Amino acid sequence: MSQGSGKTPSKRPLTLRDVSEASGVSEMTVSRVLRNRGDVSEATRKKVLEAARELGYVPNKIAGALASSRVNLVAVIIPSMSNMVFPEVMTGISDVLEDTELQPVVGVTNYKPEREEAVLYQMLSWRPSGVIIAGLEHTEAAKAMMGAAGIPIVEIMDTDGEPIDSAVGISHRRAGRKMAQAIIDAGYKRIGFLGTKMPLDHRARKRFEGFTETLAKAGLEVADSEFYSGGSALKKGREMTEAILTRNAEDPLDFLYYSNDMIGAGGLMYCLDNGIDVPGEVGLAGFNGIEFLDGLPRKLATMDACRVEIGRAAAEIIAKRVEEGDEAAGEVITLEPSLEFGETLKRKKKLI
Amino acid sequence: MSQGSGKTPSKRPLTLRDVSEASGVSEMTVSRVLRNRGDVSEATRKKVLEAARELGYVPNKIAGALASSRVNLVAVIIPSMSNMVFPEVMTGISDVLEDTELQPVVGVTNYKPEREEAVLYQMLSWRPSGVIIAGLEHTEAAKAMMGAAGIPIVEIMDTDGEPIDSAVGISHRRAGRKMAQAIIDAGYKRIGFLGTKMPLDHRARKRFEGFTETLAKAGLEVADSEFYSGGSALKKGREMTEAILTRNAEDPLDFLYYSNDMIGAGGLMYCLDNGIDVPGEVGLAGFNGIEFLDGLPRKLATMDACRVEIGRAAAEIIAKRVEEGDEAAGEVITLEPSLEFGETLKRKKKLI
DNA sequence: AATAAAATTGTTAGCGATAACATATATCAC
DNA sequence: GTGATATATGTTATCGCTAACAATTTTATT
Structure with a gap:
């Protein structure tokens, strides 16, 4: 009743020996057939396969691995x-x-x-x-x-x-730098950063480092930042965006860089819901290039992480x-992430 | 240089025997220490642990599993x-x-x-x-x-x-029935279904079956449906929603049931973007109760799958x-999925 | 047909650990 | 101090499979 299709109602687990006996060849030959190794005549191969199938034999890789290392x-x-x-x-x-x-x-x-x-x-x-x-x-x-x-x-x-x-x-440093450069080139000045609490997210940290470094070279710095952990990233993105924009209402931010696309998407939705002109009034960019972004009302700028x-x-x-x-x-293979401007980051204003 | 912290620059992989020799006790005792089994004196325990650490020994579970089954x-x-x-x-x-x-x-x-x-x-x-x-x-x-x-x-x-x-x-049949009932109770009549192509998604299929079954009892049927496979679910949700609504423009649908929240979210965004009154003009519901929904502009009705x-x-x-x-x-444990009305499915109009 | 070469099958000895049992050492009661 | 109980350690025999080599059978070659 409990045994699959085999005829043996035994309790003892099946081994190569069972198949060997059932098919009348040595264990070694069975092993060879089951692994497709070495020459085995077509006749015995069929015989063995048949027996194994009949019994419902499943090889024991533990033993196999030990033996063959x-x-x-x-x-x-x-x-x-x-x-x-x-x-x-x-x-x-x-x-x-x-x-x-x-x-x-x-x-x-x-x-x-x-x-x-x-x-x-x-x-x-x-x-x-x-x-x-x-x-x-x-x-x-x-x-x-x-x-x-x-x-x-x-x-x-x-x-x-x-x-x-x-x-x-x-x-990731370079990714951060690259995004910073695009933001600078587009003419944004008052830049906010939103991300996860980073002590252990080294990649987010490195992006942030590269980002601030390039801003610094242009005489800019991150005007304000906001961090989160846990929860629905989309919702957090909304909330953080509201918080950071509100907090800086007097001297408004004109760009928000998010450490991932999910919070970026949340931020985007917040902006759209509140009639904020994106990317005119506020530019937005995330990171990762998740497929998901394709379905958003406006395509978020991001950088593909080549996952x-x-x-x-x-x-x-x-x-x-x-x-x-x-x-x-x-x-060591270093891939080059591509910047996708989407519709939330203005293009470079002009050359020169 | 390549060896961690150990002193042995050997090539041969480490075994219990190496630890045994290094610590001057039998392999069995080492094994006992490493597995916290049986009585071992504090002194030898420390000796063994020290030796194992020093060598950088990692037990071989393959062998262990074979021996202990x-x-x-x-x-x-x-x-x-x-x-x-x-x-x-x-x-x-x-x-x-x-x-x-x-x-x-x-x-x-x-x-x-x-x-x-x-x-x-x-x-x-x-x-x-x-x-x-x-x-x-x-x-x-x-x-x-x-x-x-x-x-x-x-x-x-x-x-x-x-x-x-x-x-x-x-x-899932029951989940489909339950959702259908809620939709019927809310007074929706022209119902569309959007989902994955289902030949192999048995659970989506069962939900659909339960859904249509309950509609049938109320003298209703699925007015139109739309299926997809692959791609960004969010985007597909948008596209399918547009397609199904447009196709039924003359005799408009008043409810869309999505087989998962992601396409539901896409549909919701489409509706909002196009000034469709949700849930007045069209009601929406998905399935799964993903955390993600919390961040949407309007909370999609769904049914938690108790994942x-x-x-x-x-x-x-x-x-x-x-x-x-x-x-x-x-x-067999059958959990009861809870219906979450969110803000895209009207509540029951009134009793009687 | 005789011998070599190739193809097929079998035998033996582990792989590195643990179970089960055996032995030694320590602890204790009296 | 002696035998007895508990605690610590060691020995031996697998676990189920595969590598390496040995033996056998088949096929090819001259």
Whole structure:
């Protein structure tokens, strides 16, 4: 009743031996058939496959991995699953790994370094073939583990720093600078910044640093800022926008730079709801380039973070090194995020 | 240089034996220390821990799992990561499993049954302690595998059907009926439906079935419908809304039921942008209760799908059965989704 | 037909840990 | 101090599979 389709109502879990006995060949041959390795005659292959199917046998990779010391798992360690950016990175990773024997296994750290360390330890204890991990900032212990693991490590999202091994990402400092330059060029002067509380979001922090740095060169600075954590980002975006605009009513802000598109979208909606002229009275820009923006009443200016591409590239590095060995260790790929002006950031006024 | 903090610049991967030698006790004792099992004197415990840390030893769970035939993994198989609903389910699962030894491992099927079967096979080959899988519809082979796996299986999201073992979810038929009733009560008559192409989205299909069924009882039917697949859901929502409203301009629709909140939000924005009175001229409702809605200009009516709660309950079932054995097999938990009227669905006009 | 080369199958010895049992050392009652 | 109970540690035998090599059968070559 409880057993699938097989005839054996046994309790003991099935092993290669069962299939071997059922098909009258050695365990080794069964193993070969099931893995498509080595030469096996068509006749026995069919016999074995039939028996395995009949019994409902599922190979035990635990044993297989131990015996062969090959584990087709790639550890993917990311801070969060719920913010729309990592799912896209995952898409890129999955796309590439689907064509290989490798399989991604995801761990989530919630932006906590100590959690990252624990997750990494857990993951490494399964002896994966490679690690893809977000960010360049890790605890010392985590760095040590990755350094000693003897497998390809790819740090993603960010290339502003020293990778342990390989890295794929964008320069968030540069992204911040680039956006600042576009804002300056468009003639905005009184600029507000809205973002997450950043102690642990290093990439947001770096963007902010690049941003202020370029403003400074133009003799400008961030006039005011607003931070949040948790909650509905869209709503927070609204609320923060209202707060920051109200607070600066006397000497009004003319641009708001958001650390992500979701709060930016909230801000945009607030402005539209309140009859604020965007981008004339106030310009807006976010960060990430999420697909979502396409549906907004007005297209928010943003900078694409190349998420899918980062995932793809990272997975390709792992796949290649698993396949061909570690000659290419230490590769760093810096992608160039593209600025999308959308309809909330004026174009450069004029040259000269 | 490449080795973390250890002194051994070796190439060979570390094993218990290395720690054993470094600390001068048997492998078994090291194993006991590292797992906090059995009595070990404080002195040796410290010695061993020190040696392990020094070497940068990470236990090999592959070997451990094989020897103990205990694998602290829970396979979680879901159709998609990118639609905001499963990340929340994952949150619920993680919350619960964090307090146990169990660890979730996610597989994504992209709504393809054959992909689901393959993912399941992969997962089962790691001999997880349990499976949490979305939906009640699976290939015959998949059902057979789960039936024969001898581990707790929890099918989530949906309870309209026959579970293999346990199930946690809501009745989507009932959710559809409930929404239909609210719409009828509010006095809407010309109702449009907008959703994904549904051949494989069984839950959307069931909601639709329940919906039409209840309409039928009130002598109503879905006046027109519109389907999409892929792309920015928000944008699609806009486009479809425009299309369906335009198409029915002569005999205008007065309600639009969307199969998810994201396209509903798009529709809402379209209506607001075009000066359509919501909910007077046209009422709107979505499905899911995503947090996101809080930030919209007007709160969309929706029905909460209890996502986090489903995740929690499913994880609890697994955890309990891993802990206490399989007496409680076959448990089915049906949660009751709550209708949220928001500001896009008129309340019941009056009784009688 | 005889021998070499290729294709197919089998045998043996681990992979690195843990369960179960065995042994040694410490603690205790009397 | 002696035997007994508890605490700490060590030994041995797997766990289910695969690498590496051995043995056998088939096919090709001359």
